[in-house]
Every structure is written in structure tokens, then in C-alpha cells.
Amino acid sequence: EHTVYLKDYAPSPYRIVAVDLDFRIGAETTRVTAQLTVEPREDTEPGTPLVLDGDELSLGSIAIDGAPLILSAYAADANGLTVFEPPLRRFVLETEVTLRPEGNTRLMGLYRSSGTWCTQCEPEGFRRITYYLDRPDNLAVFKVRMTAPLDLAPVLLANGNLIDKGDAGDGQHYAVWEDPFPKPAYLFALVAGDLGSITDSFTTASGRKVDLAIYCSHGKENQCLWAMDSLKRSMAWDERRFGREYDLDIFNIVAVSDFNFGAMENKGLNIFNDRLVFAEPETATDANYDGIERVIAHEYFHNWTGNRITCRDWFQLCLKEGLTVYRDQEFTSDERSRAVKRISDVVTLRSAQFPEDGGPLAHPPRPDQYREINNFYTTTVYEKGAEIVRMLATLLGEAGFRKGMDLYFERHDGEATTIEAFLAVFAEANGIDLEQFKTWYLQAGTPRLTVAEQYDADKQTYTLRLRQETPPTPGQPDKAPLVLPIKFGLIGPNGSPMAWSGVSGAEVRDDLIVLKDASAEVTFTGIPSRPVPSLLRGFSAPVILQTEASQQDQLFLARHDSDPFNRWQALQDVGMALALDAISGAPLNDGALTALSQAMSDTLASDSLDNAFKALALSLPDEQLIGRTIGKDIDPDKIHAVRERLLQAVFEPLADQMLGTYNALASSAPYAPDPASTGRRALRNRMLSLLVASDAAGASLLALKQYEGASNMTDRLAALSAASNAGTPDAAGMLANFRTRFGADPLVLDKWLTVTAAAPREGVIEDMKAILADPSFPKTNPNRLRSLVGTFAMGNPTQFARADGAGFRFVTDFVSDVDKVNPQVAARVLTGFRIWPMLESGRREAANAALLALRDKGSLSRNTADILTRMLA
Ligand code: DPP
Numbered sequence: 001e002h003t004v005y006l007k008d009y010a011p012s013p014y015r016i017v018a019v020d021l022d023f024r025i026g027a028e029t030t031r032v033t034a035q036l037t038v039e040p041r042e043d044t045e046p047g048t049p050l051v052l053d054g055d056e057l058s059l060g061s062i063a064i065d066g067a068p069l070i071l072s073a074y075a076a077d078a079n080g081l082t083v084f085e086p087p088l089r090r091f092v093l094e095t096e097v098t099l100r101p102e103g104n105t106r107l108m109g110l111y112r113s114s115g116t117w118c119t120q121c122e123p124e125g126f127r128r129i130t131y132y133l134d135r136p137d138n139l140a141v142f143k144v145r146m147t148a149p150l151d152l153a154p155v156l157l158a159n160g161n162l163i164d165k166g167d168a169g170d171g172q173h174y175a176v177w178e179d180p181f182p183k184p185a186y187l188f189a190l191v192a193g194d195l196g197s198i199t200d201s202f203t204t205a206s207g208r209k210v211d212l213a214i215y216c217s218h219g220k221e222n223q224c225l226w227a228m229d230s231l232k233r234s235m236a237w238d239e240r241r242f243g244r245e246y247d248l249d250i251f252n253i254v255a256v257s258d259f260n261f262g263a264m265e266n267k268g269l270n271i272f273n274d275r276l277v278f279a280e281p282e283t284a285t286d287a288n289y290d291g292i293e294r295v296i297a298h299e300y301f302h303n304w305t306g307n308r309i310t311c312r313d314w315f316q317l318c319l320k321e322g323l324t325v326y327r328d329q330e331f332t333s334d335e336r337s338r339a340v341k342r343i344s345d346v347v348t349l350r351s352a353q354f355p356e357d358g359g360p361l362a363h364p365p366r367p368d369q370y371r372e373i374n375n376f377y378t379t380t381v382y383e384k385g386a387e388i389v390r391m392l393a394t395l396l397g398e399a400g401f402r403k404g405m406d407l408y409f410e411r412h413d414g415e416a417t418t419i420e421a422f423l424a425v426f427a428e429a430n431g432i433d434l435e436q437f438k439t440w441y442l443q444a445g446t447p448r449l450t451v452a453e454q455y456d457a458d459k460q461t462y463t464l465r466l467r468q469e470t471p472p473t474p475g476q477p478d479k480a481p482l483v484l485p486i487k488f489g490l491i492g493p494n495g496s497p498m499a500w501s502g503v504s505g506a507e508v509r510d511d512l513i514v515l516k517d518a519s520a521e522v523t524f525t526g527i528p529s530r531p532v533p534s535l536l537r538g539f540s541a542p543v544i545l546q547t548e549a550s551q552q553d554q555l556f557l558a559r560h561d562s563d564p565f566n567r568w569q570a571l572q573d574v575g576m577a578l579a580l581d582a583i584s585g586a587p588l589n590d591g592a593l594t595a596l597s598q599a600m601s602d603t604l605a606s607d608s609l610d611n612a613f614k615a616l617a618l619s620l621p622d623e624q625l626i627g628r629t630i631g632k633d634i635d636p637d638k639i640h641a642v643r644e645r646l647l648q649a650v651f652e653p654l655a656d657q658m659l660g661t662y663n664a665l666a667s668s669a670p671y672a673p674d675p676a677s678t679g680r681r682a683l684r685n686r687m688l689s690l691l692v693a694s695d696a697a698g699a700s701l702l703a704l705k706q707y708e709g710a711s712n713m714t715d716r717l718a719a720l721s722a723a724s725n726a727g728t729p730d731a732a733g734m735l736a737n738f739r740t741r742f743g744a745d746p747l748v749l750d751k752w753l754t755v756t757a758a759a760p761r762e763g764v765i766e767d768m769k770a771i772l773a774d775p776s777f778p779k780t781n782p783n784r785l786r787s788l789v790g791t792f793a794m795g796n797p798t799q800f801a802r803a804d805g806a807g808f809r810f811v812t813d814f815v816s817d818v819d820k821v822n823p824q825v826a827a828r829v830l831t832g833f834r835i836w837p838m839l840e841s842g843r844r845e846a847a848n849a850a851l852l853a854l855r856d857k858g859s860l861s862r863n864t865a866d867i868l869t870r871m872l873a
């Protein structure tokens, strides 16, 4: 059993300081010659072996300073190379290996995607290219020479700057790239292929002209324009907001079809999953445009937070990921609507990260052990990591946070560092102690924050009793109190903010309570009447908040809160309370229902709220959130039925108003992805889906008409989803039409697969089996597989968790098959089981049986075995 522990971290006794790579790319095989300039550390003892990583490599030749090594001087196998007694001075180790990119279906290392040679090295893919110190704390300068057939690969790219190119005879040509910035091997990249491109340029604040290019398969060039636009805005934003300029003369992006991640931030040569590059109105939705803008920004921002300053070891992954997600969230907030962005991010956090944190795969944002690092590219590391940085910014204020970031760049540029070093710069720049705050990185689980209130009319005091508790998680039974920044306001009876003359019991600064202990009593004095508290404004800490707020208070907040996040939250809370009541068997409370309908109606009619906000507000909590709020013995069928009933009861009375809004929001303007147009479409399509879901008269026909008449994919797909999820009479016909019409475009086929897999209907499993059995279905492409089976496991709660276990078995059979081809995809899909301990006993047993059967089959990859072991622990 191979477990890596943070406590075992030690620097390597040797460093590789320079790398010269020569790739001779051929149709069948690629030969890689590596010349590594190696130096012993000052304290390395004579006779200390040099141990290099390898993965599925076979060594052709080996030499030191030009002299071939004798057989007894080294040992090499598929998993590594050891040189027993290297010289105790600087030397050059030369090795040669031969790769077969065509057969590399794991998509790590050098592989081919639709004929294009490309690489993915993070986290441990470089060892599949050559023997190396494949660890992020080894920084080296890279020079790369590539030779390839001109007809197969007229485009040759690598990191850094192009310093030479030319004809190599025999139909071959070559290019030489040099990256002046020392980097870890995980940021290495190479691309060789027959590609089209679009080009542009960006001039930095200090006047450096940067050539920009996006490469893609021929014919897709026009679909790269939005990505280019997003890139230029990202470059400008990082200068404005963080004072960070780009540092090379070239920035290239390449879109490929087969890619495990969304994208990869290789220095000067980002490689992207094509679904996060290509966009045109007829085939991409607003959500796609959003995703492209966000990920282009994310990978670009990594140039400073990730590349210039990288991670000492993979335990520190959230040092670059949490911080960079925070940065891309801020970019979107500045470019679009801050409130809408925050609400959407919290919806994602609750639907993805909270279940991870409350299930068998829970782990701290900075884990202290792993068996397979690929399984730690998780929503906890990314999204919870971003929440931690956000809390830091909330605690320090904008100026204090910026001071810390400036010091971080100043002090650690060019280093591979740690979470401790990151926190230390904020502590130093602001003269504060962050020792307790660090617990956020070390502790798993979502804290519960419970708040009770008391108003004393005689004394004119108002008291909030706060208590925090984090439930146990695997391997961490006991939890320490965390630093919780709680943004808040008190609202007076007329709806305006209420001031106080004094406050005691905890650290309170303006609109921020900082809770550090397990509990505290915060008392406000000079309070003339009972206020309604607005707590955790902007979702200022990633916790589950439990209050005693009455429905009346919640509806008051929905109307009066100056914090848009809490206005949205208040409506969600009312909906959740109704759902929980109904599921517990209580009859629906007519008064409460009418009040919620009325609040929804008022929200929709408001002049001050924008369309995108309204689209988010007019909704009920989703089925999975309701399930997790119940917390145990979940019956997804029951939740589904109750929620359907509730949707109808709340929204059917608004049918006329919603139809009026729907009609009023129609537009014949050409598609544009700006915030106002996106918001308009979001609200209009929300109206459609609510009309269809609440079974309003004429709604299915409306969906059909919108589907047929749509001038863009956003509207067409919204109509298709509404019909498919509700199972309207036209749904099957619309789905068939969509497939015929768009099935040849792989990224649109993904949409069809997603809608198909998400439908909560009997028969969906049989349909999916037929799709997978079709010989033309590309069973090695991660996007296709995830769209179908990933969507099913994560987004179809009633059919995945069927009482007869068929959904579970379908997924474990799939995992078993795909594991042989691409373990990362298999392991990721398997994480869909993380909800199984919360299900009612019959479904729990069925899930357990499916998981045990998968284990009994044996011969699983390390990726999948690791997830399975934790799932069954
Ligand atoms: N490419 C992935 C990301 O940017 C891993 N670094 O998050």
C-alpha cells in the first residue's frame, strides 16, 4: 500500500537545474532524448543515489557527461531510474526513451487527440515522458527541440519563446522553444499538429507587446473569438486588480478534444479541453460562454499564482488552486454581477463541496496524506480553498488583503512554497496572528453555525447566541473551533438598517462579527425594538447556518434586506422549510404557501432587481439539497414527488404573470453574451421551465415552439431541458430531433447526452446502455463519458439511487470498464456514490452491494481503488 504523507516531505538530494529535450515525433513512436543538468545539494553525502521517477517508460540509452553508463551503475524499470553513485558535482545525465502516444488512453504524458500530439503533465504526467524528478519543488529551465513530419504536424509549440525553426529534410521540420522561467515539470507542454489559429496581441501596462494565439482544429477558428476576448480582458484585469503583468512575449492556447481536466496552465502554452474554448451562438449556451470566460481567466491567472509561485509539494495544491479560483471569481464579479456570481458560486458549493465534505470522501483543503494525488483535484481543494481566501479578504479588508498579496509576490516569486508561507505574508503585512485561521486548511467538514436570538424590551438590548460545531469526518473525530467571519446587519421594522450604541461579547467590527470560540453571546445595546437579523451576508463563511427565523422574518428579509445574497437566501429558506414539512408528512400549509407565492410574485415584479437575480430567486432548493438537509434515510422518489407538488403549488398561481414576463422578454436582437442579454434569457427560460414544471396550461406547447423557433442554443437547450425534465408529450420527439440536427458536433452531442442522462424517468438506464453499446460512440473521450454517465451519477438522484439498485450497478459496471482505459474518468464518476451512506436502508444496501461487487472484481487502477476503499471505509 503506497501512501504519501506530508510529514515525510524532504528535499531531494539532487536538483535538476536545466533540461534539454529533443523530441523526434513519428507517426507511430516518438523518441525523447533528455539532457538533465543535475547538481547535488550542498549537504548531499557521497554515494547518495539519484532516484528519478518514471511511469510506463523503457530506457533506451543512458550516459553521464557523454560517457555511457555500465550496467551495474544504474537500475531502470517502468517506474523509475536509479543512478547508484552519481558524481558529487554538476553533471549532465542523458537518457533516451521511446513513447507510443497513440496508445496512451490515460491522457497523461504525451498522447494524441484527433491526430494532434499534446501533453498533460500535472500532477505526475511528466514521468511518462522521461525519467525525471517529477515533483513540483524542482524548478528548472527548459529548452525543447521538436522534429516532426511537416504534413502531420505543421504546427510545433512548446513553452516560452520560439528561438529557432527550419527544414529538417526528408519531409521533416523542426522547432526549438526556450522558456527562461525556471518551472516544475508539471508545467511542461508540447503540441504538434495540423491546426488552425486566430491571433491577436496585448500590450502590457509597461509596454511589452505580447503575441496571442489560439490554436484549434481547422474550421473552428471563428469559435475561438470569445475565448480570445476573455483572455485579453483577463490580462488587463490582473494588471488593474493585482498589479500583475504577463512576462513572456508569447501566450498560446491550444484547444484539444480529449482532455481529462478542463484546462491546464502550462507556462506560455495553456492547453484546453475544447469545450472550454469553442463558442458560437448556434451551438453554445450562455453557461458555455460563462465557463469559457471563467476558465480562460483561471488558467491565465495561474501564471502568477501557480507558475511564478508554485507548490512545494502536492499537499499544497490549494495554495495555487484555491487562490486562483478566488481570483477568477473576483474577475467574473468585476466583469459581470457580483451578487449573481456569489449566489451561483454558493449554489455550486452547496451542491458539490458540501456533500463531499459531509461524506466518505471528506478531506481537508490541505490534506496530509494521499494514495493517489489525482483524486485530490476536488471541489474541496478548489472551491472550499477559494472560500478560505475569500474569508481572509473579508477579515483583512480589501486594502489589507492586497498588501498581503503584494508581499506574497515580492517574497516568494520564483519559489515553490506552502500554505504556511502564504498565511505568513498576510499576518506580517497586517500585523495579525493567523494561527487559528490556518485550521480552515487542516480540518475537513462543514461547520454548523447555530444562532438563537433574544430581545429585551426593558433593557433595550438584543442578543445573538452563536455556536459553531464541525461534525466528525473520516480520520478526524475531534474538531477545533474555526475563525468565522460573520457579516451581518440588523433591520428595523420599517425595513431600514438599525444602529446600536454598544456591542459586547465577541469581536465586532462594523458589519462583521468574528466568532473564534465554540460559542459566544453578542449583545447590542440601544435597540429600541426587536430587529430582524440578517446573518452571514454574502455567505461570508462556508458553513451551514441554522437559525430560528420564522417564515415571517424570512419573507421580511426577502423584501427588505440590502444584501442581495440574503434576499435570495431568504426565499430559499422559506421553500426549504415547506419542503421539509411536506416530506415529514405534514399537510401543506396554505397560508405559508400563499405567502411564498406572493413573495415570488413580488420579486418577479420588482423594478429594482435585475433579471439575472430574479432568475435565481424564482426557484426552490433542488432535490439533492433537500435530501442533504434531511441528512439521513433519504428516499429520493419521495423528495422528487414532494418538490414537484410544491413547484406546482407555488408557481402555478403565478402562471399569468410568468407568461406575461416570458412574452415581454422576447427579443429579436442578435445573440450577445453580455450580462444584460444573458440575464434576460436566464429569466425568460426560467419562466418557461417553471411554467412547464408547474404544469401550467399550454406550457408544453410553449416549450415546443421555443425549441423549434430558437435562434440560439441557450434558448433551444432550455426548452429541450424543460420538456425532458418534466416529461412532456413532445419531449421524446424533441430529443430525437436534437440528436439528428446536432449529433455531428461532439460538443452539442454532449448536451444531448446530458439532457438524456438527467431525465428522472424509468427507461433512462436502458437508453444509456444502448448509447454506450453503439459502436460509433467514442468510448475513450472524457467529455462524452462524463456528459452521459457523470451526469447520471451526480445529477439524476431518483434513477441513480433507484430502489432496485439498477442505477448503482449501471455505474459500477461502467466504472469497471472505463477504468482500463482512463482511470481518472472512472474514479471521478465513482465519486457519485458519496451520497450512499445517507440513503434509506434498502437503497443503502443496494449501493453497498454494487460497491462490494466492484471491489470483488479486482484489478482496479490505483485511482479507482483509492476512491472505492474510502467509499467503503
Ligand atoms: N488545470 C487545472 C486547473 O487549472 C489543474 N491545474 O485547475
Ligand code: ZN
Residues within 6 Å of the ligand: 298, 302, 320, 321, 324
Ligand atoms: Zn487551476
